[in-house]
Amino acid sequence: MHTIQIDERWCKGCKLCIIYCPTQALHITERFTQRGIHPPELALTERCNGCRLCELICPDFAITVMEEAGVHV
Numbered sequence: 001m002h003t004i005q006i007d008e009r010w011c012k013g014c015k016l017c018i019i020y021c022p023t024q025a026l027h028i029t030e031r032f033t034q035r036g037i038h039p040p041e042l043a044l045t046e047r048c049n050g051c052r053l054c055e056l057i058c059p060d061f062a063i064t065v066m067e068e069a070g071v072h073v
Helices: 016-020 053-057
Strands: 002-006 026-028 040-042 063-067
Touching: 002 040, 016 026, 016 053, 053 063
Parallel strands: none
Antiparallel strands: 002 063, 026 040
16 A cells, blocks of 8 residues: 655646545645645545655645655655
8 A cells, every 4th residue: 555745845736746646546635735836636545556656747736645664665
C-alpha cells in the first residue's frame, strides 16, 4: 500500500498527476488551498500501485509517493 504526500505550497493545480495516473487513483479536491487552488488527492488508495508517475511528472516537485512501513515494491 502507498500514500501520496502533496505539498500544497508548491502545487499549482496543473492536474498532470491526475491526467497521467494510469490507475486513476488521484482526484481533484473541492477545497481550496491558501493559494486558491484545488489540490489533487489520493482518493482511491486501493488503486495506487506505487508507480510514482505522478511524482515524476509533477513539474513543481510537489508530490512524494511513500511506501507504508513493512511493504516493499
